[in-house]
Amino acid sequence: MxxxxxxxxxxxxxxxxxxxxxxxxxxxxxxxxxxxxxxxKPDPRKRLGLFVDPKMPAYQQGGVYRTRIGSNAQAFWVIPEAYDTSSVKSKVEEYTGDAANARKTPVLTIYGIPGRDCGQYSSGNPLQTAAQYRGWINQVAKGLGGTHALVILEPDALPLFSSSVQACPTKPDGWLGMLRYASRKLSGTGAWVYLDAGHSNWTPYDDRPRFLQKAGIAYDRGFSTNVSNFRPTADEKAYAAKMLSGLRKLGVKGKRYVIDTSRNGARPPDGSGYDVINPTWARLGKPPRLVFDGAFDGKLWVKHPGESDGQVNGGGPSGQWCDMLADRLLDRPSEQPYCP
Incomplete structure (x- = not known):
């Protein structure tokens, strides 16, 4: 048995x-x-909302500015005048830490390349050489590590420096290498980096995909359009499609894009053209929201509505908050005739 x-x-x-x-x-x-x-697990950026930072100017103003502007997510601008190489890491960590505590996705704009804005309204950059810029970017990257951030990289730099018709006396030597370094370094932290590609009316742009390629977009998630500008969303989507097509022809595939809709809620009343410095006809655009619709990742508010573009059309110094500019965007009467 x-x-x-x-x-x-x-x-x-x-x-x-x-x-x-x-x-x-x-x-x-x-x-x-x-x-x-x-x-x-799905990427947290596909399930978490965008971070609404209570430290942003419109939120701090309270009242209608908070409810209609400040209650929407806006990018945290990382600039060397405010956050130099010794302090930028801690400032990035502070902002992304606040976003993590809120269980939301941080959005940052990196704006520090030498020669930016061709010496116009956003001049005064303390970073003057490629070596200084790389050192600064290294510290930004250290602050970004593991934060699952969205990053807009150097608004206007690529279209300004690559333009054959735009005079740019401050264009730095080696600017493509600087953008390529920043693309690789920042994307290496896990951030979704969008290299700025200008906008639909920044012409000619037949060669722009090639410059995007040389500037390291292969490292990045994709590109941004309409930052601090006023072009309609439909125009920007058509422009983005042309950039994507051009990139595919160069062997760069799978890229995505975001559109700044912070101030593109109206067209010029006479249809004659577009001001780009505090236009009197501009209005708030559609609220920021990630949608992940094909190559279109979504709408962001990169420029802060209510902050000046420069001392034109009643505006104050670039980046300065002004009630009157916010009132214009909200299409409401203002007690201020111009910015102080």
Whole structure:
């Protein structure tokens, strides 16, 4: 008489062999383990909303400015005048830490390349050389590590420096290399980096995909359009499609884009053209929202509505908050005739 345990094991073995003969054998232990392996978690940026920072200017103003402007997510601008190489890492960590505590996605704009804005309203950059810029970017990257941030990289730099018709006396030597370094370094932190590509009316732009390629967009998630500008969203989508097509022809595939809709809620009343410095006809655009619709990742508010573009059309110094400019965007009367 065999022990009962042995008899049961033998019966189980015979049953397994019989099932195997008709193709019904149970999964192997390895297969069972594979079936139980955890599914890949979706990227948190695809499920978390964008971070609404209570430190942003419109939020701090309170009242209608908070409810209609400040309650929307806006990018945190990282500029070397405010955050130099010694302090920028901690400032980026502070902002992304606030976003993490709120369980939201941080959005940052990196704006520090030497020669930016061609010496116009945003001049005064303390970074003058490629070596200084790389050192600053290295510290930004250290602050970004593991934060799952969205990053707009150097608004206007590529279209300004690559333009054949735009005079730019401050265009730095090696600007493509600087953008390529920043693309690689910042994307290496896990951030979704969008290299700025100007906008639909910044022409000619037939060569822009080639410059995007040389500036390192292969490292990035994609590109941004309409930053601090006023072009309609439909125009920007058509422009983005041309950039994507041009990139594919160069072998750069799978790129995506975002559009700044912070101030593109109206067209010029006479249709004659577009001011770009505090236009009197501009209005708030559609609220920021990630949509992940094909190559279109979504709408962002990169420029802060209510902050001046420069001392034109009643505006104050670039980047300065002004109630009157915010009132214009909200299409409401203002007690201020011009910015102080």
């Amino acid at each position: 065999l022990p009962r345990t042995f008899t049961l094991r033998a019966a189980a073995l015979l049953a397994a062999l019989a099932m195997g003969a008709v193709g019904l054998v149970a999964p192997t232990a390895q297969a069972e383990h594979a079936d139980r392996s955890p599914a890949v």
